[in-house]
Amino acid sequence: MINAASAVASTIPARADVNPRALTRYAWAVLAYNIAVIVWGAAVRATGSGAGCGDHWPLCNGSVIQHYPTAATLIEFAHRASSGVALVAVIGLLIWTFRDMPRRHLARSASVAALALTLNEALLGALLVLLGKVAHDQSGSRAVYLGLHLTNTLLLLGALALTAHFLSRKQGFMHGSVELRAPGIALTGIIAMLIVGVSGSLAALGDTLFPATSVRAAFLQDFSSESSWLVRLRWLHPALSLLAGAFLIWLVYRAARIPMHRRLSLTVASFGLVQFALGIGDIVLLTPTTMQLLHLLGADLLWISLVVLLARLCLPPIGCSAEICRMS
Numbered sequence: 001m002i003n004a005a006s007a008v009a010s011t012i013p014a015r016a017d018v019n020p021r022a023l024t025r026y027a028w029a030v031l032a033y034n035i036a037v038i039v040w041g042a043a044v045r046a047t048g049s050g051a052g053c054g055d056h057w058p059l060c061n062g063s064v065i066q067h068y069p070t071a072a073t074l075i076e077f078a079h080r081a082s083s084g085v086a087l088v089a090v091i092g093l094l095i096w097t098f099r100d101m102p103r104r105h106l107a108r109s110a111s112v113a114a115l116a117l118t119l120n121e122a123l124l125g126a127l128l129v130l131l132g133k134v135a136h137d138q139s140g141s142r143a144v145y146l147g148l149h150l151t152n153t154l155l156l157l158g159a160l161a162l163t164a165h166f167l168s169r170k171q172g173f174m175h176g177s178v179e180l181r182a183p184g185i186a187l188t189g190i191i192a193m194l195i196v197g198v199s200g201s202l203a204a205l206g207d208t209l210f211p212a213t214s215v216r217a218a219f220l221q222d223f224s225s226e227s228s229w230l231v232r233l234r235w236l237h238p239a240l241s242l243l244a245g246a247f248l249i250w251l252v253y254r255a256a257r258i259p260m261h262r263r264l265s266l267t268v269a270s271f272g273l274v275q276f277a278l279g280i281g282d283i284v285l286l287t288p289t290t291m292q293l294l295h296l297l298g299a300d301l302l303w304i305s306l307v308v309l310l311a312r313l314c315l316p317p318i319g320c321s322a323e324i325c326r327m328s
Contacts, residue, residue, distance in 0.1 A: 020167065023096055027107075027164035030089045034160060035300050037082045038153055041125075042296045044079050046208055046289040050134025052076030057126045058084075083122065090118045093163065104175040107166040114159035121156055124149045138209055138228060143202055150201040151194055157300060158190075158307045165308050172317030179318050186314040189251060192244045193303055196237070200299065203237040206230035207287040215284060241279065248272050248306070255313060264309050271302040 044050055052072035053060035060066060060077045069077065094111040101107055124145065128134055133142035172178045210231050212218035221227045222235050248268065255265035275298040282291045 020100070023100055024164065024167040026096065027093055027160070027167050030086075030093050031157065031160040031164055031304070033089060034086050034157060035297070035304075037079070037086045038157070038300060039293050039297050040079050040082060042204070042293055043289065044076055045205070046292050047075055048072070048135050048208065049075040050128065051132075053080070053129070055130060055132060057129045083125065087118055087122065090115050090160070093160075097163065097167070101167070102174075105166070106173050106175060106178070107163050109175075110159050110163040110166060114156060114163055117152055117156035117159055120152050121149070124152055136209060138230065140229075143205065143230065146201050146205060147198040150197050154194060154197050154300075154303055157304055161304045161307045162311060165311055172315070172320065177317055178315045181314050181316060183314060185251065186310045188247065189306060189310055192247055193306060196240045196244045197299060197303070199233075199237040199240050200295075202230060203234045204287070204292055204296075206234050207292070212286055215286070218283070218286065238279065238283075241276070245272060245276065251306075251309075255309060261309065261312055264305065264312065268302065268305045268309050271298065271305055274298055275302050 044052075049072035052070065052074070053076045054062070056062050058080065060073065060080065066073055066077060090111075094115050097105075097107050097111045128142075128145055128149065131141075131145075133139070133145050166173045206228065210221065210228055212221055218234075221231050223232070249272075252265045252269045252272075255261040255268075275295070278291065278295045278298050282295050285291055
């Protein structure tokens with residue numbers, strides 16, 4: 001039972017021309033590139049450049065070549081172009097994974113999910129533009145689309161992270177070679193972070209549409225009956241973040257007791273602390289664009305490290321223990 005995962009792996013035929021290290025490096029690079037694209041997408045929202053290409057999609061203002069473009073057009077067009085490259089990169093990841101990895105490899109399933117979520121990401125982005133849910137739109141439907149968009153974005157990053165993680169594993173990378181442990185922990189962590197992420201996207205939208213002149217003014221806006229509903233919901237994000245932070249502390253404490261998970265659990269803890277510091281800085285400095293982008297970057301890194309930690313904790317190789325098993 002102890003060596004079941006190794007036995008499964010040993011029965012997999014190897015191809016002479018396969019370079020798993022190159023594929024693994026490419027998978028992590030695709031993940032890193034998608035993070036950059038997502039952060040740039042936040043810059044589009046923070047600068048009010050979502051309508052920079054008009055109501056056209058995928059073309060920008062009805063054409064590919066832009067003559068005398070405005071700053072908003074350049075920002076939005078750059079995001080669309082980088083998103084197109086991200087789609088090609090994810091397709092390449094899926095093809096390479098299917099070509100080099102054997103059937104029933106977990107990275108195959110994760111790469112399929114990544115491509116499906118990438119296509120859905122493009123669809124949600126297109127709907128935001130075509131339905132006019134950009135720039136200064138304050139409708140409730142825009143908040144719904146933003147929430148769906150952010151949820152899909154995090155799930156996409158999670159799928160890409162799992163693809164790279166399973167490619168990096170030395171054991172427990174095949175269907176049937178892993179066991180499911182404590183699924184409630186994984187589900188709680190994922191749902192908690194998704195809720196915090198969605199509340200953060202709504203708070204950021206409120207900050208963009210209704211900027212405050214001081215911290216005191218922002219606090220008064222949050223609880224004023226005359227404020228927009230987006231502003232009155234801003235307090236939910238820090239409140240939910242504190243609750244999610246309590247769960248993270250418990251999870252990190254539990255994971256750090258296992259030697260092979262200690263380094264990754266400390267990484268999650270570090271990203272969590274940095275994220276709280278960025279959140280406080282974002283509020284004190286009245287949410288400047290730079291801080292918003294850093295805050296989103298921190299959220300993405302925390303989410304990815306948490307997904308990998310949960311995969312290690314809840315999907316270990318069969319018979320794996322801290323003393324005998326090394327996953328990566």
